[in-house]
Structures are given as C-alpha cells and as structure tokens.
Amino acid sequence: MSVEKNWEPKIIAFTCNWCTYTGADLAGLNRMKYPENVHLVRVPCSSRVNPQFILRAFQKGCDGVMVCGCHPGDCHYATGNYFTRRRFMLMKRLLEYNGIDPQRFQARWISGSEAAKFRDTMTQVTAQIRELGPNSKFQEKWYQEGGPENE
Amino acid sequence: MHSINHECTCSSNPLIPHVCQVTAIKQETPDVQTYRIQTLDGQKPFSPMPGQLAMISLPDVGEAMFSITAQGEDYIESAIKNAGQLTQAFHEMTPGQQIGVRGPYGNHFPVDDLKGKDLLFIGGGIGLAPVRSLIRYCFANREDFGHIDILYGARSPEDLVFKEDLSLNWPKEKDTTLHVTVDRGNETWEGNVGFVPAYLEELAFSPVGRKVILCGPPIMIKFASQSLMKMGFAKEDVITTLEMRMKCGIGKCGRCNIGSKYVCLDGPVFTLAELDELPDEN
Amino acid sequence: MNDTLEIKREAQLRETARRLLEDGTVGYIIGWGTTRFEDKTAPLFAAKPEEADRLVWNEYCINSLAKYSLDDKYPEKKIGICVRGCDSRAVNRLVNDKQIERENLFLIGMPCSGKENSVCEGCSHKNPVVYDILIGEPVEENTEEKASAERFREIEEFEKMSPDERYEFWAKQYDKCIRCYACRNICPACSCKECYADQYMVGWQGKQNNRAESQVYGLTRAYHVGDRCIECGECERVCPMGLPIMRQTKKMLKDINDLFGNYECGVESERAPVLGEYDLTDRDEFM
Amino acid sequence: MQLDKSDLQEALRILSAEAGVFVPSVVEGVSRFALWDGESSIDLSRVNTELPPKDILFPQTEKMYSYKMGKNIEIKEIIDNPKQVVFGIRPCDVKSIGCMDKVFLEKTYVDSFYAGKRENLTVISVGCTQTDRTCFCDSMGLSPSDAPGADVMMNDTGDTFVVEAYTDKGKQVMEAWKPLLKKGGKKPAAPECTLKVKMSPEISVKLSKMFEHPIWEEVSRPCIGCATCTYVCPTCYCFDMNSDNHSSEGTKFRCWDSCMFSDYSRMAGGHNPRPGKKERVRNRYMHKLSYFNERYETSLCAGCGRCADKCPAHMDITAFIDRVAEEEMENA
Structure with a gap:
C-alpha cells in the first residue's frame, strides 16, 4: 500500500485512570505538547483492557495501539497491572506471530507524576508508527479502501 | 389461514425498506410509545388489514416486526414497547425522525368470518396493540358486528396502554362493554384486580354466537385458552396471534417456522384449532 | 498398536460398562459406538446394561467425549465417561473451570496408544491422568524427548518466517473459514454459557463472513483458550475447512512455557490458568 | 452431441x-x-x-x-x-x-x-x-x-x-x-449409489407425526451445535440480516445463518422456542425431510452426503432416515 499524501497515523492508547490518564492530565496542565495522533481511551485499570480491544482497534483502522498503566506494584487496585503484564506479554507475541509489527502494539507504565514520560512516550511511539506507515493488517476492507473518504 | 394483502408501496425489492417519517409520538405507558408513521410526502405508507404487520427499522441499529395498531386516511400507527436495543432507539426518537418501513406482512384477522357475531376481545399488556386495529375496524363498521366485549389486563394501572380509548373513546361506542383489570392496583385504582383468566371465568361469557380474539403474553394465552375451553368455546372460534423471531418477513429466511408454516407469512393470526394442527413449538 | 491387547480392552470395557450400569453406579455411559462406516465411530450414550455391548474401542475412537457432560450438569446418577489421556485432561479442564463437578462423573480410563489422528503423534499423556477405574494395563508413554520435540516443532518452524509471510499465511487460512464455530463447540476450554461471538448486538463480532471478522474470531478464540488448551487437537480435527487452528493455541502455550516455566494444562486436577494468576517476579519487559 | x-x-x-x-x-x-x-x-x-x-x-x-x-x-x-x-x-x-x-x-x-x-x-x-x-x-x-x-x-x-x-x-x-x-455419442449408464437409504414419501408423512417422539432426544445427543452441516449443505438457505455500520453510514447485508445456533430463534427478551439441541436437530431434520415436503412438495435433502461426511460428531442423516423407517415397521 502506498503511503497517501496526507496520511497521519492513528493511534489509540488505553490509559489507566489512576496513573497514565492522570499523567496525561498533568502533561496538559504543564502545557506539554504531544502528537494529536494519539487518542486516549480512559479505562479504570489497565487490566480492564480486553485483548480483543486491541484486535478490534486494528480491525477498525488504527495504525498503532497502546496499553498504559501504573508501574507494577503501584496499581490502585493492588494487583490489576500484574495481570495486565502477563496478559499483554502473551498478546504481543501472538500478534507478532500473526504478522503484526512489534512496534504497532506497545504497553508502557506511566505514573501520574510522569508527565514528561507521557509526552516523550507518545511522541516516540507516534514517530515509530509514522516510520512504519499505514497498517492494513487485520483491517476491515472498508478502511483499507479509504474508510470515511469512501464516498 | 387467510389471504394475504399484497399492496406494497416500497421498491419492487421486498427486502429494501421504504423511508418514512414519524410524525407524532404518544407516550402510552412508561415503556410504551405509539408512533404515527407517514411517507415523506405525508401519505399513508400502505393500507394494512387488521392484524397485519410492518417491518420497522433504523438501518444502523436494526429492524424488527411490529403490529400495526391503527390506521387513518394518511397514516399508520404502531405501539412499541421498549424491550431491547432497537426499541430503545425508537424511544429516543423525536417527531420528524425518518425510519425504514416495509410491509404489510402476514395474514390478517378473518373479518368476514366475524361479521354478524358477538365479539370478545381479550388483551394482556402490549397484547392489546395487535387487536386494537381490529377493534377500530369493528367500530368503523359497527353495523356488521354484534355486541362487543373488551377484556383487557395489565400489570398495574400505569401499564394500561391506550388509556384514552379505554376510558373515553370505546365506552362511548354502541353495544360495547369494557372490562379492565390489573394484576396489582394502587391507591386510586377502583377497577378489578386480578389476572385476566380469572376475571374471564368470573365474567362467564356465553360461547353462543360469539367469537374470541385473544392476544397477550404466551402465559396469559395459555391460561385464558384453558378458561375459554372450560366455558365451552370451540377452538375454531378463538383467534390468536403468534410471535416468533423474524428477520426477512417474507417467508424466506427460515427462523419463524412452526412446523411447515411461517409465522411471518402464514400467520401471525391463527385460530386455536389451526394451532392444534401445528407442532407445539413457540 | 497391539491388536489383541486392544480387542481384549474392548471386551473389558463392555464388561465393566455393563456392571456399572447394572449396579447403578452410573446413570449412563458416554463412549464410542459404530456408524455406517467402519472407519468412523460416533459418541454413544449407553443407558441400559444390554447397550454396553454396543461400545467399541478401536483406532477410530476419535471424538472427545468430556464436553458432553455439560449437557447434564445436575445428573441424578453419576455420568460414566470413557476417558483417554486427552479426555481425562478435558475433564480436569472443565472441573478447573468450575463447569462440572468431579463427583458427578465416573471416569472409565482408557489407555490409548494413539488414534487415526495426526495430533496423537507427539502425545504426552497416552494414559488418563485421572480416572475411577482403568481398563486393562497402562500403555507405554512417549519418551519425554519425543513428546517435547514434537510439541512445538511446527511453531518453531513457523516463527522463522518473516512477519509478512506469517500474516499472509494466516490471512489465507482465515479466508477459508466459514465460521461454523465447530472449533469452539468441540473445545473443552470453550465453555462459556453464551459465547461473545453469538452476541451480535453487543458488537464484539460482526456476523458478516470476511477476512477481518474471521481473523478477529480466530485470534480471540486462540487467546481465550490459549492458556487453558489441553492440546487434544479436536479443533483442528473438526474444522471442515482444514485450518491449522492448533498452531495458534500452541504458540500461546509455547510462550507460556518460555515465560512462566513448564506448563501443561489439565494434567493436575487443580491449577489456575496462567492468565488467571500472576507472579511478582514475572519478567517486566514493558518499560 | x-x-x-x-x-x-x-x-x-x-x-x-x-x-x-x-x-x-x-x-x-x-x-x-x-x-x-x-x-x-x-x-x-x-x-x-x-x-x-x-x-x-x-x-x-x-x-x-x-x-x-x-x-x-x-x-x-x-x-x-x-x-x-x-x-x-x-x-x-x-x-x-x-x-x-x-x-x-x-x-x-x-x-x-x-x-x-x-x-x-x-x-x-x-x-x-x-x-x-x-x-x-x-x-x-x-x-x-x-x-x-x-x-x-x-x-x-x-x-x-x-x-x-x-x-x-x-x-x-x-x-x-x-x-x-x-454428432453422436451415447449417454453412459448411470452409476449406482452404494449407500441405499430407506427414504420414501411415507417417511415424510411419518415424520410429521413424530414431533413428540423420543427419537429426537436420542439422535440429537452427539450434536455439538456447530453449523458445519448447514454450511456445507447445498440446500440450507436460512439467512440473517445485519448491518455493517461505520458511524452514520453503512451497508445492510444478509449472511448464512444456521438453525443450529442458539441465537437463531432467540427473541428479544430472551425467550427461545428452540432452546436446546433436541429442538434444533429436530427442526433441521424435520425441515429437510418433512416440513419442506409439506410446503413445496419435494424434499430439502438431495442426498449429496456432505453433512454426513463433515459432521464433527459423525452424525448421519442417512442413519436417521433408516431409523425412522424402522420405527415405522415397529409401529405397524
């Protein structure tokens, strides 16, 4: 697939309410800038993220997907992100096994005070995805054929 | 089973809905609304016979079969209970909303067989909706029919549908008696309290020269039928409507069959005698 | 396969089954029976002592039987089930997943030296891992070397391909999928009362059959059962389109073994699935 | 020619x-x-x-x-x-x-x-x-x-x-x-199917009276409820209608559906007239061999054998027909 002229990567980041989302908030308060390609979806805990969300996101036109939560040990619900860690270690490998580029799916720990880390991570991931170009793997035909610009 | 009304104003493809609009919405009960449906140029979408059905859709949400509860010169009406994703979306509509409509589908009440007879309508809950079209038909052709009794029950006074008809319009009609009952009353309720089958036996209608039109939840139909049999009604004289999951509405997609009959095409109106011929599956 | 030994085992099975039905130990026995075709057997439900003689035991006794116990969760009497190694692991799977009560089952252990099924090649448990009565003598297990060499051989091969090759391979496979859900319905790890894939109104899964939807279905299923897969190979056997479904679940198992230590499902009677627990010392590869 | x-x-x-x-x-x-x-x-x-x-x-x-x-x-x-x-x-x-x-x-x-x-x-x-x-x-x-x-x-x-x-x-x-x-050419003699099944118009009539028969409980037991038989069947025509929605626009499509699925006949509110495999297998076999005959005067089974070949549980419609034929003899 040739890269369209005005293509911009579309990235979804599932962010935990207590850490990463707060971190994003702090980044905002501090007037830090991060790429508008990243769309945040706030979840109560990173372990709320059903691995199917990732599949569905790729299917529905995302070029990259992230799951972000508290650092292990800091989970608001004590143990949630330990499950997250296991879950997405396996999910990441399964996706790669099915041909997805490792950089298209990433998990990161970003705490509520790490506004700079939030900004840097999002900037870095966006740059990586931009480098990779549009994703068509797992994507619905409708998006492959141009999506909303179909008409 | 009765003849089928073919009149259809949609495109020649029976599976493609015709875009119509909802021109008025009336809140019947907390979870039932009646929608007045007209074509975009203010016409009647089609002229159904009493008891026929319409497929109504919001294309992005879904499509389902509903009974047509009334019709006028330039409109049809359908009363819909909020029970699932699609009906929830209907309940969020405001007048002017466009919807997809196709129909009319199914057979209809055998109006010719009912002429000259006394009629007993039995409805439970939203089950008054399909018979309402026939009740209105009878009042419009009042001379053709004998005495009319309407026995209607709902869970509570708030759940009674078509309140205006029940309290104002229908009691005024000639030779008509209304019997309304609720499962649970409240402080202001002065009418009967009790289930429909029990009230039916209490009222002790004579089967002579009388036809019954029965519609409601399956459990009510079951017990009301038993009561009617006890009272001496013949199965040929009790008419009811069935409900099955439907998708196409035109007897193709398969799922609404009971034995070799399709409810969407050969039904939904059956006499108890006709149902006896079919496998017991609904 | 030692034929005389297996013929003897069949006779013993029938005798035991008759006795169990006669003395009322079990209400009925789920085993294998004949069909019109010599090389096919079908699940048989024997309820009367005289039906015990219809049970067969041969290299075509291929269907997994444990999941039929889900049809009768509250039986009046125990359900007798013939279990090979894989079936016994399926029973453990269902018990572990709180789908059935072990007390409701009477397990008739059938040592199995392999069936007309390629998955039997690297079998690691030819003898049932749990049973109430064992029919005949245990058979010799595959050596650990053979079983473990066989277990992930295909996966390792496949991993050597490039990402695009792998994607193309799977895309072509999912193009074939007709979404009959046979893989799901036969699987002892697929025991949800209502599968997400049947909840079309919720929007997890579209009902249209196309590559993207089938990919989502295939991966979701693989992931959902991956840490609970007992490697019986039934999904692959029943697939009418011949998709190599095990290659997805086995990938999960391989990674689990690499990351969290030796792991085989359904071998122990009580073991939480890997994704249902955690360890503070798990590798932390996400930064 | x-x-x-x-x-x-x-x-x-x-x-x-x-x-x-x-x-x-x-x-x-x-x-x-x-x-x-x-x-x-x-x-x-x-x-x-x-x-x-x-x-x-x-x-x-x-x-x-x-x-x-x-x-x-x-x-x-x-x-x-x-x-x-x-x-x-x-x-x-x-x-x-x-x-x-x-x-x-x-x-x-x-x-x-x-x-x-x-x-x-x-x-x-x-x-x-x-x-x-x-x-x-x-x-x-x-x-x-x-x-x-x-x-x-x-x-x-x-x-x-x-x-x-x-x-x-x-x-x-x-x-x-x-x-x-x-020009010319002579049509060869037809081969004969080795599998003979005791199908006859009487079977259809017989079946229409067997709705409550205990046979259904028994024949349906091995069924795993997948759609293999219906999807490899050349006559199974049941379909579902759904939409493929992308925010405010989309397409309405129809797709094969199977009477073996639990959601096939389930109504809004959860009631299902065919709640288990007994009812579903009965509906499928009856549809093939009796209901369709009643409605369209021909059987909905052409005898291609695909379902018998592909069924994961090795269920076999031919064995079922023969069972029904026997049932008839017993009752006669």
Missing part, C-alpha cells in the same frame, strides 16, 4: 468471454466452485466439492443496500447480478438449486437478490461416473447421471462428454460450442 475432453478448456474459454465461469477446483486445500481464470485446473475427480455451489446464487455474505443516517435517511439498493456459468455441478447440487428456486422465487414474494442472480446463471451439469460412500441421491429420487433442472447436461464417456441442452439457456451454450461439437 459430443465434446472431446481435449476441447473442454476451449469450450469454457468461449463461455468465459461472456460470463464468469465457475468450475470445481481446489483453492488453498479446499475443494469448491471457484471462478475459472482460464488456466487453473478443473477438478472433476471428486464426486462432490467440499463446499456446495450455493454461494454462487446465495453468497455467504451478500450486501443488500447501503444507507446513510442523519436528518434524512438515504437507502440505496445494491445490485450485483453478473452473468455467470457454473460448470461441473453434479445432479444433486442441481436439484438443490431447484429447492432454493422454490424458496426464493415462490410463495407470494420473489427475493430480488436471488432472482437477479438466478436469471443470469447458466447451469452446466456433469453427471457422476462414480459415487462416494456418503452419496445417496438415488435413494432421494435423483439420478447420478441426469439433472433435469440443468441447462446443459454433460456425461463423461471416457474421452468425450455427451452433451445435451435442456433449456433455452442450454441451447445458447450449444450454439456457442457449435464448432467444437460432434
């Missing part, structure tokens, strides 16, 4: 100038009818393809109309009825098309999507020279070497096909093939 086998490619090439030609072939290891590209091999070695040809007329997913939501709803019908030819279809599958014709073209409503495709389809049947062990079409009243519903009937005599046109569409094909056809 006769067509040399060596001229078959040329014959198909002539047809493919005007229409998409579907031939039995093996695609990614699955035997099915696929669009012929002029070169790919035509696999007539199998008696029946694994997947039935029904998707040519009734695709597994078929777009019906597109819509745009908003203040005004726009609905646009999607019409896709290319000229098509299916070559090498066996008599049982031709009969199956006949069954679908009855469903989609008769009884009050004509299904436009099907009708459009059907009108543009030419059916060229090739009779069987051998039968599979699961074949039982001659027990269902068909002949392995003759398909009365085909447009063109061809039979293999070794080096040539004996060709006969049955309809006007068929005559057009013969006309196009004129340069290749030779």
Whole structure:
C-alpha cells in the first residue's frame, strides 16, 4: 500500500485512570505538547483492557495501539497491572506471530507524576508508527479502501 | 389461514425498506410509545388489514416486526414497547425522525368470518396493540358486528396502554362493554384486580354466537385458552396471534417456522384449532 | 498398536460398562459406538446394561467425549465417561473451570496408544491422568524427548518466517473459514454459557463472513483458550475447512512455557490458568 | 452431441468471454466452485466439492443496500447480478438449486437478490461416473447421471462428454460450442449409489407425526451445535440480516445463518422456542425431510452426503432416515 499524501497515523492508547490518564492530565496542565495522533481511551485499570480491544482497534483502522498503566506494584487496585503484564506479554507475541509489527502494539507504565514520560512516550511511539506507515493488517476492507473518504 | 394483502408501496425489492417519517409520538405507558408513521410526502405508507404487520427499522441499529395498531386516511400507527436495543432507539426518537418501513406482512384477522357475531376481545399488556386495529375496524363498521366485549389486563394501572380509548373513546361506542383489570392496583385504582383468566371465568361469557380474539403474553394465552375451553368455546372460534423471531418477513429466511408454516407469512393470526394442527413449538 | 491387547480392552470395557450400569453406579455411559462406516465411530450414550455391548474401542475412537457432560450438569446418577489421556485432561479442564463437578462423573480410563489422528503423534499423556477405574494395563508413554520435540516443532518452524509471510499465511487460512464455530463447540476450554461471538448486538463480532471478522474470531478464540488448551487437537480435527487452528493455541502455550516455566494444562486436577494468576517476579519487559 | 475432453478448456474459454465461469477446483486445500481464470485446473475427480455451489446464487455474505443516517435517511439498493456459468455441478447440487428456486422465487414474494442472480446463471451439469460412500441421491429420487433442472447436461464417456441442452439457456451454450461439437455419442449408464437409504414419501408423512417422539432426544445427543452441516449443505438457505455500520453510514447485508445456533430463534427478551439441541436437530431434520415436503412438495435433502461426511460428531442423516423407517415397521 502506498503511503497517501496526507496520511497521519492513528493511534489509540488505553490509559489507566489512576496513573497514565492522570499523567496525561498533568502533561496538559504543564502545557506539554504531544502528537494529536494519539487518542486516549480512559479505562479504570489497565487490566480492564480486553485483548480483543486491541484486535478490534486494528480491525477498525488504527495504525498503532497502546496499553498504559501504573508501574507494577503501584496499581490502585493492588494487583490489576500484574495481570495486565502477563496478559499483554502473551498478546504481543501472538500478534507478532500473526504478522503484526512489534512496534504497532506497545504497553508502557506511566505514573501520574510522569508527565514528561507521557509526552516523550507518545511522541516516540507516534514517530515509530509514522516510520512504519499505514497498517492494513487485520483491517476491515472498508478502511483499507479509504474508510470515511469512501464516498 | 387467510389471504394475504399484497399492496406494497416500497421498491419492487421486498427486502429494501421504504423511508418514512414519524410524525407524532404518544407516550402510552412508561415503556410504551405509539408512533404515527407517514411517507415523506405525508401519505399513508400502505393500507394494512387488521392484524397485519410492518417491518420497522433504523438501518444502523436494526429492524424488527411490529403490529400495526391503527390506521387513518394518511397514516399508520404502531405501539412499541421498549424491550431491547432497537426499541430503545425508537424511544429516543423525536417527531420528524425518518425510519425504514416495509410491509404489510402476514395474514390478517378473518373479518368476514366475524361479521354478524358477538365479539370478545381479550388483551394482556402490549397484547392489546395487535387487536386494537381490529377493534377500530369493528367500530368503523359497527353495523356488521354484534355486541362487543373488551377484556383487557395489565400489570398495574400505569401499564394500561391506550388509556384514552379505554376510558373515553370505546365506552362511548354502541353495544360495547369494557372490562379492565390489573394484576396489582394502587391507591386510586377502583377497577378489578386480578389476572385476566380469572376475571374471564368470573365474567362467564356465553360461547353462543360469539367469537374470541385473544392476544397477550404466551402465559396469559395459555391460561385464558384453558378458561375459554372450560366455558365451552370451540377452538375454531378463538383467534390468536403468534410471535416468533423474524428477520426477512417474507417467508424466506427460515427462523419463524412452526412446523411447515411461517409465522411471518402464514400467520401471525391463527385460530386455536389451526394451532392444534401445528407442532407445539413457540 | 497391539491388536489383541486392544480387542481384549474392548471386551473389558463392555464388561465393566455393563456392571456399572447394572449396579447403578452410573446413570449412563458416554463412549464410542459404530456408524455406517467402519472407519468412523460416533459418541454413544449407553443407558441400559444390554447397550454396553454396543461400545467399541478401536483406532477410530476419535471424538472427545468430556464436553458432553455439560449437557447434564445436575445428573441424578453419576455420568460414566470413557476417558483417554486427552479426555481425562478435558475433564480436569472443565472441573478447573468450575463447569462440572468431579463427583458427578465416573471416569472409565482408557489407555490409548494413539488414534487415526495426526495430533496423537507427539502425545504426552497416552494414559488418563485421572480416572475411577482403568481398563486393562497402562500403555507405554512417549519418551519425554519425543513428546517435547514434537510439541512445538511446527511453531518453531513457523516463527522463522518473516512477519509478512506469517500474516499472509494466516490471512489465507482465515479466508477459508466459514465460521461454523465447530472449533469452539468441540473445545473443552470453550465453555462459556453464551459465547461473545453469538452476541451480535453487543458488537464484539460482526456476523458478516470476511477476512477481518474471521481473523478477529480466530485470534480471540486462540487467546481465550490459549492458556487453558489441553492440546487434544479436536479443533483442528473438526474444522471442515482444514485450518491449522492448533498452531495458534500452541504458540500461546509455547510462550507460556518460555515465560512462566513448564506448563501443561489439565494434567493436575487443580491449577489456575496462567492468565488467571500472576507472579511478582514475572519478567517486566514493558518499560 | 459430443465434446472431446481435449476441447473442454476451449469450450469454457468461449463461455468465459461472456460470463464468469465457475468450475470445481481446489483453492488453498479446499475443494469448491471457484471462478475459472482460464488456466487453473478443473477438478472433476471428486464426486462432490467440499463446499456446495450455493454461494454462487446465495453468497455467504451478500450486501443488500447501503444507507446513510442523519436528518434524512438515504437507502440505496445494491445490485450485483453478473452473468455467470457454473460448470461441473453434479445432479444433486442441481436439484438443490431447484429447492432454493422454490424458496426464493415462490410463495407470494420473489427475493430480488436471488432472482437477479438466478436469471443470469447458466447451469452446466456433469453427471457422476462414480459415487462416494456418503452419496445417496438415488435413494432421494435423483439420478447420478441426469439433472433435469440443468441447462446443459454433460456425461463423461471416457474421452468425450455427451452433451445435451435442456433449456433455452442450454441451447445458447450449444450454439456457442457449435464448432467444437460432434454428432453422436451415447449417454453412459448411470452409476449406482452404494449407500441405499430407506427414504420414501411415507417417511415424510411419518415424520410429521413424530414431533413428540423420543427419537429426537436420542439422535440429537452427539450434536455439538456447530453449523458445519448447514454450511456445507447445498440446500440450507436460512439467512440473517445485519448491518455493517461505520458511524452514520453503512451497508445492510444478509449472511448464512444456521438453525443450529442458539441465537437463531432467540427473541428479544430472551425467550427461545428452540432452546436446546433436541429442538434444533429436530427442526433441521424435520425441515429437510418433512416440513419442506409439506410446503413445496419435494424434499430439502438431495442426498449429496456432505453433512454426513463433515459432521464433527459423525452424525448421519442417512442413519436417521433408516431409523425412522424402522420405527415405522415397529409401529405397524
């Protein structure tokens, strides 16, 4: 697939309410800038993220997907992100096994005070995805054929 | 089973809905609304016979079969209970909303067989909706029919549908008696309290020269039928409507069959005698 | 396969089954029976002592039987089930997943030296891992070397391909999928009362059959059962389109073994699935 | 008339100038009818393809109309009825098309999507020279070497096909093939199915009285509730209608559905008239062997044997028919 002229990567980041989302908030308060390609979806805990969300996101036109939560040990619900860690270690490998580029799916720990880390991570991931170009793997035909610009 | 009304104003493809609009919405009960449906140029979408059905859709949400509860010169009406994703979306509509409509589908009440007879309508809950079209038909052709009794029950006074008809319009009609009952009353309720089958036996209608039109939840139909049999009604004289999951509405997609009959095409109106011929599956 | 030994085992099975039905130990026995075709057997439900003689035991006794116990969760009497190694692991799977009560089952252990099924090649448990009565003598297990060499051989091969090759391979496979859900319905790890894939109104899964939807279905299923897969190979056997479904679940198992230590499902009677627990010392590869 | 086998490619090439030609072939290891590209091999070695040809007329997913939501709803019908030819279809599958014709073209409503495709389809049947062990079409009243519903009937005599046109569409094909056809040729004797099933009109009537019979409990027990039998069946036509929604616009499609699925007959509110496998297996077998006969005066089973071949639990409709036949003798 040739890269369209005005293509911009579309990235979804599932962010935990207590850490990463707060971190994003702090980044905002501090007037830090991060790429508008990243769309945040706030979840109560990173372990709320059903691995199917990732599949569905790729299917529905995302070029990259992230799951972000508290650092292990800091989970608001004590143990949630330990499950997250296991879950997405396996999910990441399964996706790669099915041909997805490792950089298209990433998990990161970003705490509520790490506004700079939030900004840097999002900037870095966006740059990586931009480098990779549009994703068509797992994507619905409708998006492959141009999506909303179909008409 | 009765003849089928073919009149259809949609495109020649029976599976493609015709875009119509909802021109008025009336809140019947907390979870039932009646929608007045007209074509975009203010016409009647089609002229159904009493008891026929319409497929109504919001294309992005879904499509389902509903009974047509009334019709006028330039409109049809359908009363819909909020029970699932699609009906929830209907309940969020405001007048002017466009919807997809196709129909009319199914057979209809055998109006010719009912002429000259006394009629007993039995409805439970939203089950008054399909018979309402026939009740209105009878009042419009009042001379053709004998005495009319309407026995209607709902869970509570708030759940009674078509309140205006029940309290104002229908009691005024000639030779008509209304019997309304609720499962649970409240402080202001002065009418009967009790289930429909029990009230039916209490009222002790004579089967002579009388036809019954029965519609409601399956459990009510079951017990009301038993009561009617006890009272001496013949199965040929009790008419009811069935409900099955439907998708196409035109007897193709398969799922609404009971034995070799399709409810969407050969039904939904059956006499108890006709149902006896079919496998017991609904 | 030692034929005389297996013929003897069949006779013993029938005798035991008759006795169990006669003395009322079990209400009925789920085993294998004949069909019109010599090389096919079908699940048989024997309820009367005289039906015990219809049970067969041969290299075509291929269907997994444990999941039929889900049809009768509250039986009046125990359900007798013939279990090979894989079936016994399926029973453990269902018990572990709180789908059935072990007390409701009477397990008739059938040592199995392999069936007309390629998955039997690297079998690691030819003898049932749990049973109430064992029919005949245990058979010799595959050596650990053979079983473990066989277990992930295909996966390792496949991993050597490039990402695009792998994607193309799977895309072509999912193009074939007709979404009959046979893989799901036969699987002892697929025991949800209502599968997400049947909840079309919720929007997890579209009902249209196309590559993207089938990919989502295939991966979701693989992931959902991956840490609970007992490697019986039934999904692959029943697939009418011949998709190599095990290659997805086995990938999960391989990674689990690499990351969290030796792991085989359904071998122990009580073991939480890997994704249902955690360890503070798990590798932390996400930064 | 006769067509040399060596001229078959040329014959198909002539047809493919005007229409998409579907031939039995093996695609990614699955035997099915696929669009012929002029070169790919035509696999007539199998008696029946694994997947039935029904998707040519009734695709597994078929777009019906597109819509745009908003203040005004726009609905646009999607019409896709290319000229098509299916070559090498066996008599049982031709009969199956006949069954679908009855469903989609008769009884009050004509299904436009099907009708459009059907009108543009030419059916060229090739009779069987051998039968599979699961074949039982001659027990269902068909002949392995003759398909009365085909447009063109061809039979293999070794080096040539004996060709006969049955309809006007068929005559057009013969006309196009004129340069290749030779006079003469004798139709070979029909092979006989080895599997004999005790099917008869009486079975259908008998079944209609067996709705409450304990047999259903027993025959349904091995069923795992998947859709394999219905999706490999050439006559199963049940479908679902759903939308593929992208925010405010999308397409409404219909897709194969299976009476074996739990959500098939479940109503809003959760009530299901066919809640378990007993009811679902009963509905399927009854539909095939009794209900359909009652409604359309022919059986909905053509005897292709695909379901018996592919069932994961090795359930077998032929064994069921024979069971019912026996049941009859016991009760007599």
